[in-house]
Amino acid sequence: xxxxxxxxxxxxMLAGPAIDQTGVEERTARFTKxxxxxxSKMQGLLLTLRMIDLTTLEGKDSxxxxxxxxxxxxxxxxxFEGLPTVAAICVYPSHVRTAKKALQGSSVKVASVATxxxxxxxxxxxxxxxxxxAVEEGADEIDMVISRGKFLEGEFAYVFDEIASVKAACGAxxxxxxxxxxxxxxxxxxxxxxxxxxxxxxDFIKTSxxxxxxxxxxxxxxxxxxxxxxxxxxTGTMIGMxxxxxxxxSKLALHYLVMLNETLGADWMDPHWFRFGASSLANNVLMxxxxxxxxxxxSANYFSVD
Amino acid sequence: xxxxxxxxxxxxxRPGSGWTYAPAPESAAIARIDEQYELFIDGKWQKPSGGxxxxxxNPANEKKLYRAALANEKDVEKAVxxxxxxxxxxxxxMPPAERGKYIFRVARLMQEQAxxxxxxxxxxGGKPIRESRDFDVPMACNxxxxxxxxxxxxxxAFPNRTPKPIGxxxxxxxxxxxxxxxxxKIAPALATGNTIVLKPAETTSLTTLKLASIIQExxxxxxxxxxxxxxxxTGAALVRHPGINKIAFTGSTAVGKLIQQETASxxxxxTLELGxxxxxxxxxxxxxxxxxxxxxxxxxxxxxxxxxxxxxxxxQESIAPIFLQKLKDRMATLLVGDPMDKNTDIGAINSAxxxxxxxxxxxxxxKEGSLHYENTATLPKKGFYCRPTLFTxxxxxxxxxxxxxxxxxxxxxxxxxxxxxxxxANNTPYGLSAGVWTDKGSRxxxxxxxxxAGVVWANSYNLFDPTSxxxxxxxxxxxxxxxxxxxxxxxxx
Numbered sequence: 001x002x003x004x005x006x007x008x009x010x011x012x013m014l015a016g017p018a019i020d021q022t023g024v025e026e027r028t029a030r031f032t033k034x035x036x037x038x039x040s041k042m043q044g045l046l047l048t049l050r051m052i053d054l055t056t057l058e059g060k061d062s063x064x065x066x067x068x069x070x071x072x073x074x075x076x077x078x079x080f081e082g083l084p085t086v087a088a089i090c091v092y093p094s095h096v097r098t099a100k101k102a103l104q105g106s107s108v109k110v111a112s113v114a115t116x117x118x119x120x121x122x123x124x125x126x127x128x129x130x131x132x133x134a135v136e137e138g139a140d141e142i143d144m145v146i147s148r149g150k151f152l153e154g155e156f157a158y159v160f161d162e163i164a165s166v167k168a169a170c171g172a173x174x175x176x177x178x179x180x181x182x183x184x185x186x187x188x189x190x191x192x193x194x195x196x197x198x199x200x201x202x203d204f205i206k207t208s209x210x211x212x213x214x215x216x217x218x219x220x221x222x223x224x225x226x227x228x229x230x231x232x233x234x235t236g237t238m239i240g241m242x243x244x245x246x247x248x249x250s251k252l253a254l255h256y257l258v259m260l261n262e263t264l265g266a267d268w269m270d271p272h273w274f275r276f277g278a279s280s281l282a283n284n285v286l287m288x289x290x291x292x293x294x295x296x297x298x299s300a301n302y303f304s305v306d
Numbered sequence: 307x308x309x310x311x312x313x314x315x316x317x318x319x320r321p322g323s324g325w326t327y328a329p330a331p332e333s334a335a336i337a338r339i340d341e342q343y344e345l346f347i348d349g350k351w352q353k354p355s356g357g358x359x360x361x362x363x364n365p366a367n368e369k370k371l372y373r374a375a376l377a378n379e380k381d382v383e384k385a386v387x388x389x390x391x392x393x394x395x396x397x398x399x400m401p402p403a404e405r406g407k408y409i410f411r412v413a414r415l416m417q418e419q420a421x422x423x424x425x426x427x428x429x430x431g432g433k434p435i436r437e438s439r440d441f442d443v444p445m446a447c448n449x450x451x452x453x454x455x456x457x458x459x460x461x462x463a464f465p466n467r468t469p470k471p472i473g474x475x476x477x478x479x480x481x482x483x484x485x486x487x488x489x490x491k492i493a494p495a496l497a498t499g500n501t502i503v504l505k506p507a508e509t510t511s512l513t514t515l516k517l518a519s520i521i522q523e524x525x526x527x528x529x530x531x532x533x534x535x536x537x538x539x540t541g542a543a544l545v546r547h548p549g550i551n552k553i554a555f556t557g558s559t560a561v562g563k564l565i566q567q568e569t570a571s572x573x574x575x576x577t578l579e580l581g582x583x584x585x586x587x588x589x590x591x592x593x594x595x596x597x598x599x600x601x602x603x604x605x606x607x608x609x610x611x612x613x614x615x616x617x618x619x620x621x622q623e624s625i626a627p628i629f630l631q632k633l634k635d636r637m638a639t640l641l642v643g644d645p646m647d648k649n650t651d652i653g654a655i656n657s658a659x660x661x662x663x664x665x666x667x668x669x670x671x672x673k674e675g676s677l678h679y680e681n682t683a684t685l686p687k688k689g690f691y692c693r694p695t696l697f698t699x700x701x702x703x704x705x706x707x708x709x710x711x712x713x714x715x716x717x718x719x720x721x722x723x724x725x726x727x728x729x730x731a732n733n734t735p736y737g738l739s740a741g742v743w744t745d746k747g748s749r750x751x752x753x754x755x756x757x758x759a760g761v762v763w764a765n766s767y768n769l770f771d772p773t774s775x776x777x778x779x780x781x782x783x784x785x786x787x788x789x790x791x792x793x794x795x796x797x798x799x
Binding site for chain 1: 316317319320321322323324325326327328329330436440591592593594595596597599600628631635639648649745765766
């Protein structure tokens with residue numbers, strides 16, 4: 001049974017353990033030392049494909065571009081049989097209808113960014129309207145941004161209420177809350193923002209919009225995974241995680257999966273609970289799969305550029 | 307509403323169980339291991355005068371790896387004579403900058419052969435290849451590089467004084483970090499102008515013998531470094547030899563005491579780096595997830611065969627339940643098995659004898675009534691292995707909390723106040739190291755002042771650097787190795 005998030009912000013929602021950045025970096029370095037070979041590599045690569053939110057978030061996005069991306073989501077590389085589809089397509093609200101239609105009958109979800117993405121600098125009413133529009137157009141998932149300015153001003157109650165309101169506007173759609181960790185400045189604030197988002201009703205927490213550097217990093221993702229873990233220890237409720245931006249190689253994706261596996265374990269090793277927000281990762285994974293299958297690398301020309 | 311959970315109950319996870327990693331073995335063939343090794347005396351490989359040899363096995367599979375010469379008193383005599391001759395004829399006369407060049411050359415050659423050295427270390431001692439590759443070998447190289455730099459700058463290390471070498475140093479190293487301990491001992495002794503007779507532990511001679519061939523390759527004058535292999539008798543003969551001016555020993559407190567008795571009536575200089583039973587202290591305001599990692603590294607690094615292992619964890623009562631849950635979940639992800647696999651976190655116990663000692667303490671802990679938890683790894687059939695283990699509800703008066711186990715066995719104790727934990731942490735005959743985990747800076751300074759330990763790590767554990775001195779209080783020994791302090795035991799004025 002899903003708990004209804006408390007409507008009122010409480011300062012205790014921010015109370016969590018201190019974060020030692022050096023220690024976090026040492027831990028993440030250990031994940032990158034795992035050597036993933038043979039069958040476990042193939043398993044990891046296929047899981048990575050299934051976890052991708054194939055993304056296009058550009059001013060020049062058009063119906064044609066979105067339709068092509070949707071085709072790619074369903075047909076990653078038809079030269080190989082038995083490849084899975086990605087988890088979702090991630091687009092702006094204005095392209096949700098196009099994507100929904102193109103993906104009809106498949107299990108690929110349509111995720112839409114909303115709430116004055118990427119800056120979040122707008123009035124709450126507009127953010128709610130943005131969210132409702134995306135949901136009405138057929139979005140299965142909403143990727144909202146938090147008001148980082150308000151967060152850094154210390155207006156935690158404001159940020160909390162905003163997330164809770166957007167959650168209510170989502171209806172049945174799952175809500176991913178983007179913290180934009182590259183603007184938060186410290187791992188302590190990443191931890192605090194993660195707790196706030198979870199308390200306010202996030203189904204997923206997500207690192208970045210992809211528009212700000214640094215985007216997802218291993219240390220930031222670890223701190224968020226550990227917040228999810230603490231929430232689970234306390235309540236038994238699972239929250240999803242989505243690192244986004246900057247993950248473009250299979251090797252790095254496998255490091256993220258090692259981290260996920262060793263931090264949250266078997267239950268989270270599933271596209272329902274973990275996503276990669278990425279545009280170019282899929283092709284890199286496909287090239288690795290080709291290498292595992294054929295024993296040699298193939299030219300990038302063999303893989304579609306979408 | 308029958309099964310309503312209480313507020314404090316913690317939901318368990320299944321970490322590490324979602325994906326198994328396929329074997330990723332390092333190649334043993336890279337290491338060129340001879341069938342038989344002789345003694346390295348006076349720049350040459352010499353047969354032992356008693357004609358006997360002893361076998362060394364790979365603790366990961368119990369297969370014979372090589373055989374090494376057993377040095378007797380005659381060989382010790384030969385080695386000390388060679389070292390004395392080299393001291394008088396070459397080493398003490400050589401311009402310090404020239405000495406430095408030789409040490410730099412050894413460091414570079416070690417670096418070039420780092421992969422082979424780390425494979426040898428893992429095959430001979432059982433430690434995970436990840437550790438010998440990322441810690442032992444690079445750190446050993448760094449010690450040579452660091453002390454090479456001091457060779458021609460000693461007058462700055464001891465301003466307004468004239469440091470002179472002592473003469474012939476006898477050095478005895480342990481089996482837990484064979485190459486690294488050899489580097490800790492050889493590098494400062496050479497930099498200060500002393501000559502050396504070194505004996506590695508009998509279960510792990512391989513990388514020290516490899517280092518001898520590197521020293522030969524570096525073309526050090528004959529007799530400056532002599533390596534003799536053997537067990538306790540060889541070490542005893544070396545310690546007793548009247549031609550020795552200085553002894554540096556790393557090993558057990560029991561043997562350290564014997565050496566101290568033996569040298570009491572001589573004017574041999576002595577430094578001892580002995581056992582430990584370090585306290586790793588977790589306050590309620592600690593960065594808990596990083597502290598869990600620090601505790602894991604503190605006790606499970608090198609299968610717990612570490613003199614400064616954080617074998618006693620003191621956790622503040624208010625966070626004890628969640629801390630324990632996190633620690634157990636982390637322990638569940640530790641991979642135990644073939645040390646040559648790049649993914650192995652915990653390799654083989656160094657010897658059958660050591661494994662029996664560890665198992666004795668595990669049985670004792672169960673009998674004493676402490677609560678026992680261990681990782682569920684399937685252990686290889688051959689070889690010496692022990693799962694990472696912890697005991698909770700351990701009392702201060704329990705033997706588990708008092709005696710050095712030297713294995714992957716952790717004792718968890720709880721405390722309430724700062725004064726209480728300082729008193730408990732210091733309540734041990736040892737005093738090598740300690741760890742403090744807190745977000746409060748002033749507490750770190752207070753703790754590090756009041757803890758009787760040679761090293762106090764704050765929000766970290768088991769961090770080493772050639773520039774940083776290391777050594778103990780009380781029964782953990784005396785003298786410092788590493789850094790500027792590490793030069794003092796090898797000079798006279």
